[in-house]
Amino acid sequence: MRTKACDVVEAYLDAFLNSRWDEVRPALADDCVVVDPLMPDPVKGKQEVMDLLAYCHSWGHYHGEILNIFGDERQVAVQLRISGKVIEAPEGMPDEVVGREFAFAECDLFQLDDDHRITKVSIYADVVTLQNQLGQEF
Protein backbone atom coordinates (compact mmCIF):
# COMPACT_ATOMS: atom_id res chain seq x y z
CA MET A 1 0.00 0.00 0.00
CA ARG A 2 1.23 3.51 -0.82
CA THR A 3 1.08 5.79 2.24
CA LYS A 4 2.38 9.16 3.39
CA ALA A 5 5.18 7.26 5.12
CA CYS A 6 6.19 5.86 1.71
CA ASP A 7 6.36 9.41 0.33
CA VAL A 8 8.54 10.48 3.28
CA VAL A 9 10.90 7.53 2.75
CA GLU A 10 11.11 8.07 -0.99
CA ALA A 11 11.95 11.75 -0.44
CA TYR A 12 14.53 10.77 2.20
CA LEU A 13 16.20 8.27 -0.17
CA ASP A 14 16.30 10.80 -2.98
CA ALA A 15 17.85 13.38 -0.64
CA PHE A 16 20.39 10.87 0.69
CA LEU A 17 21.40 9.59 -2.74
CA ASN A 18 21.93 13.16 -3.90
CA SER A 19 23.70 14.39 -0.73
CA ARG A 20 21.01 16.95 0.14
CA TRP A 21 21.85 16.83 3.83
CA ASP A 22 19.56 19.75 4.74
CA GLU A 23 16.65 17.51 3.69
CA VAL A 24 18.03 14.30 5.18
CA ARG A 25 18.50 15.69 8.71
CA PRO A 26 14.87 16.69 9.43
CA ALA A 27 13.62 13.34 8.12
CA LEU A 28 15.40 11.55 10.97
CA ALA A 29 14.14 11.25 14.55
CA ASP A 30 16.62 12.37 17.24
CA ASP A 31 16.94 8.78 18.50
CA CYS A 32 17.03 7.09 15.10
CA VAL A 33 18.95 3.85 14.62
CA VAL A 34 20.57 2.48 11.47
CA VAL A 35 21.46 -1.20 11.20
CA ASP A 36 23.96 -1.52 8.34
CA PRO A 37 25.87 -4.70 7.42
CA LEU A 38 28.97 -2.54 6.88
CA MET A 39 28.91 -1.54 10.56
CA PRO A 40 29.72 -3.94 13.41
CA ASP A 41 27.00 -2.44 15.62
CA PRO A 42 23.83 -0.43 15.08
CA VAL A 43 24.47 3.31 14.72
CA LYS A 44 22.33 5.26 17.20
CA GLY A 45 21.41 8.94 17.31
CA LYS A 46 20.71 11.52 14.61
CA GLN A 47 24.21 13.03 14.51
CA GLU A 48 25.91 9.61 14.46
CA VAL A 49 23.62 8.52 11.61
CA MET A 50 24.31 11.76 9.70
CA ASP A 51 28.05 11.10 10.13
CA LEU A 52 27.62 7.56 8.76
CA LEU A 53 25.64 8.78 5.74
CA ALA A 54 28.21 11.50 5.05
CA TYR A 55 31.02 8.93 5.32
CA CYS A 56 29.30 6.76 2.69
CA HIS A 57 29.25 9.72 0.34
CA SER A 58 32.87 10.61 1.09
CA TRP A 59 34.05 7.54 -0.83
CA GLY A 60 31.32 6.83 -3.37
CA HIS A 61 28.97 8.35 -5.90
CA TYR A 62 25.65 6.52 -5.76
CA HIS A 63 22.67 5.94 -7.96
CA GLY A 64 19.64 4.20 -6.49
CA GLU A 65 16.71 2.76 -8.40
CA ILE A 66 13.63 1.99 -6.32
CA LEU A 67 12.11 -1.28 -7.55
CA ASN A 68 9.32 -1.47 -4.98
CA ILE A 69 8.12 0.66 -2.10
CA PHE A 70 5.14 -0.09 0.11
CA GLY A 71 4.02 -0.13 3.72
CA ASP A 72 1.67 1.39 6.24
CA GLU A 73 1.90 4.63 8.25
CA ARG A 74 4.66 3.33 10.54
CA GLN A 75 6.64 0.88 8.43
CA VAL A 76 7.96 1.02 4.87
CA ALA A 77 9.75 -1.63 2.83
CA VAL A 78 11.92 -0.68 -0.15
CA GLN A 79 13.68 -2.83 -2.74
CA LEU A 80 16.57 -1.00 -4.36
CA ARG A 81 19.22 -1.46 -6.98
CA ILE A 82 22.29 0.54 -5.96
CA SER A 83 25.10 1.33 -8.36
CA GLY A 84 27.96 3.78 -8.29
CA LYS A 85 31.65 4.48 -8.43
CA VAL A 86 34.39 4.83 -5.82
CA ILE A 87 35.65 8.44 -5.74
CA GLU A 88 38.02 8.11 -2.77
CA ALA A 89 39.48 5.02 -1.11
CA PRO A 90 37.34 4.01 1.88
CA GLU A 91 39.14 3.76 5.23
CA GLY A 92 41.65 0.91 5.17
CA MET A 93 41.57 0.42 1.39
CA PRO A 94 44.35 1.26 -1.11
CA ASP A 95 43.98 4.05 -3.70
CA GLU A 96 43.66 1.47 -6.49
CA VAL A 97 39.96 1.07 -5.64
CA VAL A 98 39.28 4.63 -6.83
CA GLY A 99 37.32 4.51 -10.06
CA ARG A 100 35.94 1.02 -9.49
CA GLU A 101 32.24 0.66 -10.20
CA PHE A 102 29.82 -1.29 -8.06
CA ALA A 103 26.22 -2.51 -8.29
CA PHE A 104 24.27 -4.53 -5.77
CA ALA A 105 20.77 -5.36 -4.59
CA GLU A 106 19.60 -3.87 -1.30
CA CYS A 107 16.40 -3.72 0.68
CA ASP A 108 15.70 -1.24 3.44
CA LEU A 109 13.04 -1.50 6.12
CA PHE A 110 12.03 1.79 7.71
CA GLN A 111 10.15 2.49 10.92
CA LEU A 112 8.62 5.91 11.49
CA ASP A 113 7.06 7.72 14.42
CA ASP A 114 3.69 9.47 14.58
CA ASP A 115 5.25 12.60 13.03
CA HIS A 116 6.58 10.52 10.11
CA ARG A 117 10.16 10.90 11.22
CA ILE A 118 12.39 7.91 10.59
CA THR A 119 13.23 6.07 13.81
CA LYS A 120 14.94 2.98 12.39
CA VAL A 121 16.47 1.86 9.11
CA SER A 122 17.45 -1.79 8.70
CA ILE A 123 19.62 -2.27 5.62
CA TYR A 124 19.93 -5.71 4.05
CA ALA A 125 22.65 -6.23 1.43
CA ASP A 126 25.53 -8.57 0.80
CA VAL A 127 28.85 -6.96 1.71
CA VAL A 128 30.81 -9.78 0.03
CA THR A 129 29.29 -8.83 -3.33
CA LEU A 130 30.51 -5.25 -2.87
CA GLN A 131 33.93 -6.39 -1.66
CA ASN A 132 34.34 -8.63 -4.71
CA GLN A 133 33.54 -5.70 -6.99
CA LEU A 134 36.08 -3.48 -5.22
CA GLY A 135 38.61 -6.30 -4.96
CA GLN A 136 39.13 -5.38 -1.30
CA GLU A 137 37.67 -6.21 2.10
CA PHE A 138 36.06 -3.59 4.31
Place this chain on the structure above:
Amino acid sequence: MTDPQDVVRRNFAAFDAKDAQGVIDTYTEDCILIDVAAPEPTYGSAFLHEHMANLSNAFPDMHIEDERLLTGENLVAAEFVLVGTHLGEFLGYPPSGNVIRWVTCSFFDLTDDNEKIWKETYYYDLASVTAQLQPRND
Protein backbone atom coordinates in the same frame (compact mmCIF):
# COMPACT_ATOMS: atom_id res chain seq x y z
CA MET B 1 -9.06 -12.30 -2.22
CA THR B 2 -6.73 -14.13 0.14
CA ASP B 3 -4.66 -12.05 2.55
CA PRO B 4 -1.15 -11.86 1.00
CA GLN B 5 0.41 -12.72 4.36
CA ASP B 6 -1.40 -16.07 4.54
CA VAL B 7 0.85 -17.90 2.09
CA VAL B 8 3.98 -16.54 3.80
CA ARG B 9 2.67 -17.61 7.20
CA ARG B 10 1.94 -21.09 5.76
CA ASN B 11 5.47 -21.18 4.39
CA PHE B 12 6.98 -20.26 7.78
CA ALA B 13 4.75 -22.71 9.68
CA ALA B 14 5.76 -25.55 7.36
CA PHE B 15 9.43 -24.58 7.71
CA ASP B 16 9.20 -24.65 11.51
CA ALA B 17 7.37 -28.02 11.35
CA LYS B 18 10.24 -29.45 9.19
CA ASP B 19 7.64 -30.04 6.50
CA ALA B 20 9.75 -29.56 3.35
CA GLN B 21 6.90 -30.47 1.00
CA GLY B 22 4.66 -28.02 2.84
CA VAL B 23 7.20 -25.26 2.20
CA ILE B 24 7.58 -26.23 -1.46
CA ASP B 25 3.79 -26.27 -1.91
CA THR B 26 3.66 -22.54 -1.13
CA TYR B 27 5.65 -21.79 -4.32
CA THR B 28 4.67 -22.13 -7.96
CA GLU B 29 6.44 -25.02 -9.70
CA ASP B 30 8.42 -22.62 -11.88
CA CYS B 31 9.21 -20.15 -9.09
CA ILE B 32 12.24 -17.87 -9.23
CA LEU B 33 14.57 -17.72 -6.22
CA ILE B 34 16.97 -14.81 -6.07
CA ASP B 35 19.72 -14.98 -3.46
CA VAL B 36 21.43 -11.56 -3.53
CA ALA B 37 24.74 -13.18 -2.54
CA ALA B 38 24.61 -15.64 -5.46
CA PRO B 39 25.65 -14.80 -9.02
CA GLU B 40 22.53 -16.23 -10.69
CA PRO B 41 18.89 -16.91 -9.73
CA THR B 42 17.68 -20.47 -9.25
CA TYR B 43 14.38 -21.88 -10.39
CA GLY B 44 11.65 -24.29 -9.48
CA SER B 45 10.63 -27.03 -7.10
CA ALA B 46 13.66 -29.25 -7.78
CA PHE B 47 16.01 -26.58 -6.42
CA LEU B 48 13.73 -26.01 -3.43
CA HIS B 49 13.87 -29.73 -2.57
CA GLU B 50 17.67 -29.62 -2.67
CA HIS B 51 17.81 -26.36 -0.69
CA MET B 52 15.49 -27.64 2.04
CA ALA B 53 17.47 -30.92 2.27
CA ASN B 54 20.76 -29.00 2.59
CA LEU B 55 19.39 -26.77 5.34
CA SER B 56 17.84 -29.70 7.20
CA ASN B 57 21.10 -31.66 7.07
CA ALA B 58 23.24 -28.71 8.18
CA PHE B 59 20.85 -27.30 10.80
CA PRO B 60 18.41 -30.01 11.96
CA ASP B 61 16.78 -27.68 14.49
CA MET B 62 16.58 -24.61 12.25
CA HIS B 63 13.53 -22.47 12.87
CA ILE B 64 12.27 -18.94 12.29
CA GLU B 65 12.31 -16.24 14.96
CA ASP B 66 11.39 -12.56 15.18
CA GLU B 67 9.38 -12.46 11.97
CA ARG B 68 7.81 -9.18 10.90
CA LEU B 69 5.65 -8.97 7.79
CA LEU B 70 4.65 -5.99 5.69
CA THR B 71 2.15 -6.20 2.84
CA GLY B 72 2.15 -4.64 -0.59
CA GLU B 73 0.11 -5.45 -3.69
CA ASN B 74 0.72 -9.16 -4.39
CA LEU B 75 3.90 -8.68 -2.41
CA VAL B 76 5.05 -9.33 1.15
CA ALA B 77 8.27 -8.21 2.80
CA ALA B 78 9.35 -10.45 5.67
CA GLU B 79 12.13 -9.69 8.10
CA PHE B 80 13.10 -12.77 10.10
CA VAL B 81 15.96 -14.66 11.70
CA LEU B 82 16.78 -18.28 10.86
CA VAL B 83 18.18 -19.88 14.01
CA GLY B 84 19.81 -23.30 14.02
CA THR B 85 22.66 -25.41 15.34
CA HIS B 86 25.35 -26.09 12.75
CA LEU B 87 25.59 -29.88 12.86
CA GLY B 88 26.26 -30.72 9.19
CA GLU B 89 28.47 -29.34 6.42
CA PHE B 90 27.22 -26.07 4.97
CA LEU B 91 28.78 -23.86 2.32
CA GLY B 92 31.90 -26.00 2.60
CA TYR B 93 32.21 -25.45 6.36
CA PRO B 94 32.33 -28.60 8.51
CA PRO B 95 29.93 -28.80 11.46
CA SER B 96 30.95 -26.36 14.20
CA GLY B 97 28.20 -26.93 16.74
CA ASN B 98 27.60 -23.18 16.77
CA VAL B 99 24.09 -21.82 17.07
CA ILE B 100 23.82 -19.41 14.16
CA ARG B 101 21.46 -16.48 13.67
CA TRP B 102 20.90 -15.83 9.97
CA VAL B 103 19.29 -12.40 9.75
CA THR B 104 17.30 -12.14 6.54
CA CYS B 105 14.75 -10.06 4.70
CA SER B 106 12.76 -11.72 1.93
CA PHE B 107 10.44 -10.14 -0.58
CA PHE B 108 7.78 -12.60 -1.71
CA ASP B 109 6.10 -11.83 -5.05
CA LEU B 110 2.72 -13.57 -5.16
CA THR B 111 0.40 -14.83 -7.87
CA ASP B 112 -2.61 -12.62 -8.67
CA ASP B 113 -4.83 -14.59 -6.23
CA ASN B 114 -2.15 -14.38 -3.49
CA GLU B 115 -2.21 -18.19 -3.17
CA LYS B 116 1.38 -18.95 -4.22
CA ILE B 117 4.85 -17.40 -4.22
CA TRP B 118 6.22 -17.05 -7.75
CA LYS B 119 9.37 -15.16 -6.80
CA GLU B 120 11.36 -14.83 -3.60
CA THR B 121 14.26 -12.42 -3.32
CA TYR B 122 16.27 -12.88 -0.15
CA TYR B 123 18.62 -10.29 1.19
CA TYR B 124 21.28 -11.00 3.79
CA ASP B 125 24.98 -10.53 4.41
CA LEU B 126 26.82 -13.73 3.53
CA ALA B 127 29.91 -12.72 5.52
CA SER B 128 27.91 -12.51 8.74
CA VAL B 129 26.66 -16.08 8.13
CA THR B 130 30.02 -17.62 7.25
CA ALA B 131 31.63 -15.89 10.26
CA GLN B 132 29.28 -17.86 12.48
CA LEU B 133 30.19 -21.17 10.79
CA GLN B 134 33.84 -20.91 11.88
CA PRO B 135 34.97 -23.14 14.73
CA ARG B 136 35.16 -21.35 18.07
CA ASN B 137 38.20 -21.55 20.28
CA ASP B 138 36.32 -21.26 23.58
